[in-house]
Amino acid sequence: MNGSHSGESALRVTNLVKRYGDFVAVDGVSLDVADGDFFGFLGPNGAGKTTTINAIVGLATLTSGTIEIFGHDIVREWRAARRLVGLAPQEYNFDRYLSIRDVLIYQAGYYGLRGAAVRRRADDLLERFDLHTKAGDTFMRLSGGMKRRLSLARAMIHEPQLLILDEPTAGVDVELRIELWDLLRELNASGTTIILTTHYLEEAESLCRNIAIVEGGKVVAMESTEKLLGRRGSTLHVTLESPIGGLLPASIAARKAAYDATTRTLLFPETSPKAVAAILGDVQAEGFTIEDVNFARSSLQDVFLDLVKH
Amino acid sequence: MSLPLDMWGFNNPVGLVTLTKRELVRTIKVLNQVIWPPIITTILYVLVFGLGLGSQVRAIQGVPYAAFLIPGLIMLQVIDQTYGESSSSLFQGRFMLSIQELLVSPLSAVEIVTGFILAAVVRALVIALLILLVGFVMVHTLPQNWSLFFGMTIVVATLFGAIGIIFGLLAEKFDHIAVFTTFVITPLVFVGGVFTSAKFLPPVVREISFFNPMFYMIDAFRYSFTGRDDVPLGLSLGIVGILTVVSLGVALRMIGMGYKLRV
Numbered sequence: 001m002n003g004s005h006s007g008e009s010a011l012r013v014t015n016l017v018k019r020y021g022d023f024v025a026v027d028g029v030s031l032d033v034a035d036g037d038f039f040g041f042l043g044p045n046g047a048g049k050t051t052t053i054n055a056i057v058g059l060a061t062l063t064s065g066t067i068e069i070f071g072h073d074i075v076r077e078w079r080a081a082r083r084l085v086g087l088a089p090q091e092y093n094f095d096r097y098l099s100i101r102d103v104l105i106y107q108a109g110y111y112g113l114r115g116a117a118v119r120r121r122a123d124d125l126l127e128r129f130d131l132h133t134k135a136g137d138t139f140m141r142l143s144g145g146m147k148r149r150l151s152l153a154r155a156m157i158h159e160p161q162l163l164i165l166d167e168p169t170a171g172v173d174v175e176l177r178i179e180l181w182d183l184l185r186e187l188n189a190s191g192t193t194i195i196l197t198t199h200y201l202e203e204a205e206s207l208c209r210n211i212a213i214v215e216g217g218k219v220v221a222m223e224s225t226e227k228l229l230g231r232r233g234s235t236l237h238v239t240l241e242s243p244i245g246g247l248l249p250a251s252i253a254a255r256k257a258a259y260d261a262t263t264r265t266l267l268f269p270e271t272s273p274k275a276v277a278a279i280l281g282d283v284q285a286e287g288f289t290i291e292d293v294n295f296a297r298s299s300l301q302d303v304f305l306d307l308v309k310h
Numbered sequence: 311m312s313l314p315l316d317m318w319g320f321n322n323p324v325g326l327v328t329l330t331k332r333e334l335v336r337t338i339k340v341l342n343q344v345i346w347p348p349i350i351t352t353i354l355y356v357l358v359f360g361l362g363l364g365s366q367v368r369a370i371q372g373v374p375y376a377a378f379l380i381p382g383l384i385m386l387q388v389i390d391q392t393y394g395e396s397s398s399s400l401f402q403g404r405f406m407l408s409i410q411e412l413l414v415s416p417l418s419a420v421e422i423v424t425g426f427i428l429a430a431v432v433r434a435l436v437i438a439l440l441i442l443l444v445g446f447v448m449v450h451t452l453p454q455n456w457s458l459f460f461g462m463t464i465v466v467a468t469l470f471g472a473i474g475i476i477f478g479l480l481a482e483k484f485d486h487i488a489v490f491t492t493f494v495i496t497p498l499v500f501v502g503g504v505f506t507s508a509k510f511l512p513p514v515v516r517e518i519s520f521f522n523p524m525f526y527m528i529d530a531f532r533y534s535f536t537g538r539d540d541v542p543l544g545l546s547l548g549i550v551g552i553l554t555v556v557s558l559g560v561a562l563r564m565i566g567m568g569y570k571l572r573v
Contacts, residue, residue: 054573057414061572079321079416087414093407097336109328110415 010035010162010193016065018051025051027217038188039195040208048217049197057087086160088151090167094139101135104157111158125153145176162193205300215308228303236268237294249286325417329425348387348437352444370507371536380445381532382504384438392430392470397487400478419566430471431464438463458534466527472557479564503528508540
């Protein structure tokens with residue numbers, strides 16, 4: 001939680017349902033994102049992430065449920081709610097008739113802002129995102145990375161308190177991705193609440209303090225990143241000198257071990273010192289020679305794959 | 311399905327003006343399509359029909375045929391271009407997703423519709439004055455009743471701006487927009503009195519043209535030049551007014567419920 005914030009909700013989604021005919025895209029999603037949070041919204045393709053985001057920002061109507069942004073209901077107090085959100089969507093939706101500088105200035109205009117202050121802010125953002133040399137061009141003349149940055153700049157032009165980024169680093173090279181990460185961390189540190197969807201799980205793991213995972217239109221997990229990673233705990237890797245032929249000996253199988261034949265490694269879910277001592281004893285008692293012992297912290301990917309069954 | 315209640319309210323004047331400006335920027339980017347067709351077609355029509363063929367025709371509504379043509383040609387272009395303005399802008403916005411820039415912003419449906427309509431009205435006034443200038447140079451005709459001239463230009467631009475919004479939303483392909491122009495607007499305008507007074511039509515055709523809304527628009531607009539009408543001015547104004555209100559209402563409702571916009 002960011003120190004400068006009171007801990008109220010930046011976003012509260014309650015029992016959101018979105019139906020298209022018989023198809024239920026979002027099936028009772030509830031989310032609570034605290035002010036100042038860096039929140040990951042993950043799930044496989046078609047899980048309902050973008051539909052949920054569209055409902056939050058007003059690009060989709062709600063079938064049922066409610067959404068509040070800093071306490072403003074997006075239906076009843078839509079103007080106040082929309083002023084507080086900035087969206088960088090997955091698909092580019094820039095105005096092709098305007099220069100990228102004007103894309104920012106006009107977007108600010110739609111939010112009711114104009115004048116020298118807005119022009120200055122547009123120039124500042126172009127500078128900050130290293131787009132100032134292209135200010136007079138339309139977005140079609142930008143490279144992929146520049147388009148992503150412009151998308152972020154536009155989302156920020158009206159100084160929203162909540163930024164929603166739908167796959168902001170999709171199709172972006174590693175160098176730029178790391179640059180964007182730094183930028184997002186900086187923004188978050190300065191008090192902007194950020195909600196991020198991504199397919200790069202290491203991105204969510206490295207940036208987000210809290211994570212919700214959706215599948216089939218339902219939230220299957222919503223916890224702090226730390227807790228989520230702790231769900232699986234770390235793994236004990238015991239590499240053997242010679243391979244195991246046939247089934248695992250009963251004493252080892254009883255410890256919920258998995259065996260990776262290609263690396264001759266036994267994987268144990270327990271890592272407490274007591275358990276490790278007992279496990280190593282068991283392995284040696286079965287007549288195996290230990291070549292190496294390692295601990296691996298489980299990644300978000302492991303947790304994700306555990307939760308999201310295909 | 312619950313609808314967003316962002317139908318009404320003028321609360322974002324800067325947003326509204328920005329949208330109008332954006333539409334005009336778009337118009338300026340396609341300026342050749344805005345300025346030249348009215349000028350060229352007017353010159354051609356006046357030369358071929360007005361001065362050429364028209365020299366063999368006696369005065370209609372008390373004016374030479376070439377002068378009779380001018381108001382009809384203004385209506386023809388105003389209708390065509392205001393419909394084209396809002397329908398193609400909305401369709402392109404949907405197609406290229408740029409309409410989302412408006413949809414996520416705090417603009418109400420009535421502000422969005424007004425923004426598009428204002429841009430259509432500005433475009434219509436420019437076109438009307440351009441054709442008027444060509445007409446004045448070529449056949450020395452000017453409106454007698456300027457408020458009716460401007461009033462009708464604005465109302466007809468509003469009507470077809472609204473119809474353009476409706477079809478810009480209904481269209482699934484760019485073709486669909488052209489289909490309405492080709493099969494509805496152009497035929498109705500052409501038989502609606504651009505080229506001739508209803509008095510010269512055979513009785514049956516004349517009866518039918520009373521069901522053609524374009525007939526009333528052109529008749530009322532021409533009144534601002536000739537001071538004469540084929541049907542009472544009040545009737546024409548009433549019909550055009552009702553059509554405008556209904557079209558605006560439908561366009562507003564569609565934008566308000568996010569028809570094909572907020573999916």
